[in-house]
Structures are given as structure tokens and as C-alpha cells.
Amino acid sequence: MNHREAGTFQFIESLSGTSQGPGGLHLYKAGIDLLHRVIDIDNILFASEMLGAVHGVDPETGFPWDDTKRYIDEISLPEEDRRKVFELNTRRVYPRLDAQLAAAGR
DSSP states (O other): OOHHHHHHHHHHHHHHSOOOOSSTTHHHHHHHHHHHHHSOGGGOOOOOOOTTSSOOBOTTTOSBTTOOHHHHHHSOOOHHHHHIIIIIHHHHHOHHHHHHHHHTTO
16 A cells, blocks of 8 residues: 555545445545535435446445445434435426426325
8 A cells, every 4th residue: 555545544534433444435435424524415416326236245344335325324414404415405406307206296
């Protein structure tokens, strides 16, 4: 591991509280934790590829590699903020989608 990689993982460890270095999705968790600390909740949209698009399971956690929703679920958010991240902000940003969903009763 070079100096830059070591510094990056020390930074991630300080953000995420984990000492697990390279490998796994700890980078994603640290990034999501940081995102929620510095960006207003009204400006965050959750998006991910379909679960199962990346094959395999992280042997350290037992979770699929592409299960990133669980990192949002682990953050202590009020229910209204959670709804903003997973749905309401997207409907606000994409009003035509919102209109189609509303017309379909959703």
C-alpha cells in the first residue's frame, strides 16, 4: 500500500469508525455517511442499480456487493427525511415522473 492509499484509508477509518481497510464497501459507507453530514437532506437522491446486477457476496459482511441501500438504512434519519431521500426529492426534481406516478395512484 502506498502513502496515498494509507492516508485515504486512515481518513475513511476516521469517518466511518471502521479499521477495515481496502476491499469491501466500507468506502461507500464512509462516503454516504459524509454525504449526509455535509449536504442538506433536500438535495440528496438515492439511486442504485438493480440489486443483483453485481454478482457475489462480501465475505466479510455476508451482504451482496451491490446492496448500498443498507448504508442509508443504517443512518439515523427521521422518517420524513428517509422518505425525501428515497422518494420525495426525486419526485420534486422530476415533476413529469411525479405526475405519471400520481396519475397511477402512487
